[in-house]
Amino acid sequence: MNTERLYLYTRFERFWHWAQTLLILVLLVTGFEIHGTYRLFGFETAFTVHNACAWTWFVLYAFIVFWMATTGEWKHYVPTFLKLMDVVRYYVSGIFKGEPHPVPKSERSKHNPLQRLTYLGIVSVLVPFQMVTGFLYYTYNQWPAFGFAGALTLQVVAVLHTVGAFAFLAFVIVHVYMTTTGHTLTAHIKAMFTGYEDVPRH
Incomplete structure (x- = not known):
């Protein structure tokens, strides 16, 4: 395959990607223990670690939003429906037939239409939802001091927060699978360590 090496992911982008990965995994493990799914660290330890990771993620999230706004990286997340169905068809069948990706990566466009919609939904909906319900x-x-007494119940908030956790778990599973769909099995993963990715010439 004729490829070219592009620098796609900056040092900070790679840092926050792996930092978020670690935080999300720890939050999932400790969160499900707090929920009573299993016993691993003990409730008090899980509760302490969970809250520390939650506040750490909140601070990191603020830095990520600021970085995207000031560097222009937000442009890579602007949703588009152009060739969206082509990308969907590619992942449903074309990829198994060895067909080329309908929207190759480039320095101008790092994410395809499906990725843009997915990441935008997570950043603008799922992350804030999980942070608000967690808070x-x-x-x-x-x-009572906030004026929420009677308007909400702890059980409702707990269920909503757990639903958000399962949504994140589903995303992690799909995301890990998608990392294996590059021109080699580990191409996408290597790119998130080095910043460089070999992509088909177009």
Whole structure:
């Protein structure tokens, strides 16, 4: 395959990608233990670690938003429906037939239409949803002072937060699978360590 090497992922981009990966995995493991799914660290330790990771992620998320806004990287996440169905068909059948990707990566466009919609949905909907429900869960004893008493129940917030956790778990599983769909099995993963990726010439 005729390829060219492109520098696609900056040092900070790679840092926050792996930092978020670690935080999400720890939050999932400790969160499900807090929920009573299993016993691994013990409730108190899991609770402490979970909250520390949550606040760390909140700070990191603020830096990521600021970085995207000031560097122009937000342009790579602007949604588009151009060739969206071509990308869907590629992942459903074309990839198994050895067909070329309908939207190759480039320095101008690092994410295909399906990725853009997915990442935008996670950054603008799922992450804030999980942070808000987590904050409400954490501050349950302060609800009367916030004026939430009677308007919400702890059980509803707990269920919503757990639903968000399962959504993140589903994303992680799909995301890990998608990392194997490059021109080699590890091409995408290597790119998130080095910043460089070999992509088909177009």
